[in-house]
Amino acid sequence: MFRVRKATLEDVNAIYTLEKRVWGEEVTTVWDMATFIRHGEVLVAMERDLLVGALLSLISKNGDVYIVDVVVSEKKRRCGIAAGLYHKLFSVCPGRRVVTDVSARLVGAVALHEGLGFKKVKLEHNWYGLREKDEPRLLFQYEPK
Numbered sequence: 001m002f003r004v005r006k007a008t009l010e011d012v013n014a015i016y017t018l019e020k021r022v023w024g025e026e027v028t029t030v031w032d033m034a035t036f037i038r039h040g041e042v043l044v045a046m047e048r049d050l051l052v053g054a055l056l057s058l059i060s061k062n063g064d065v066y067i068v069d070v071v072v073s074e075k076k077r078r079c080g081i082a083a084g085l086y087h088k089l090f091s092v093c094p095g096r097r098v099v100t101d102v103s104a105r106l107v108g109a110v111a112l113h114e115g116l117g118f119k120k121v122k123l124e125h126n127w128y129g130l131r132e133k134d135e136p137r138l139l140f141q142y143e144p145k
């Protein structure tokens, strides 16, 4: 059983390690992680003392919540952890639209967002401005209830 709570600065190293292991490369630096915790909304899923999932987000200029990343430990998948992180986000950011971009090849991530009620807005190329790493990304939007 897991529980979801807001991240603190003491979680930075564990989130960094999980994110790097899941993606096979650094995605968020520890410095950016601390900034997201202070100024955005970062949630973690805990199984006792073990960090098994994390959702990183920031508040956009227009007030939308922009999802930076969602990761769940490989051995703990399909237990509802990512969905649990999102449900907590919806409750701590009431009334805000939530937006994200997901690589179109990540079938599980696409299914997760569709299942949560996100709507596909468009397919984008070169979203991060890195042509050599370009892969089509689906932009998703969740309208608050």
Ligand SMILES: CC(C)(COP(=O)(O)OP(=O)(O)OC[C@H]1O[C@@H](n2cnc3c(N)ncnc32)[C@H](O)[C@@H]1OP(=O)(O)O)[C@@H](O)C(=O)NCCC(=O)NCCS
Pocket: 022, 069, 070, 071, 072, 073, 076, 077, 078, 079, 080, 081, 082, 083, 084, 100, 101, 102, 103, 106, 107, 108, 109, 111, 112, 113, 115
């Ligand atoms: C995508 C990811 C975050 C999902 O985490 P998770 O905790 O396993 O997801 P949940 O258990 O909450 O799944 C909720 C629903 O999403 C869908 N889903 C999740 N993973 C899926 C997969 N691999 N294939 C198909 N559907 C999937 C299912 O509908 C699932 O409900 P179900 O298990 O009752 O069928 C996780 O697989 C992960 O960390 N992947 C690598 C990083 C990544 O792709 N992050 C998303 C970037 S936007």
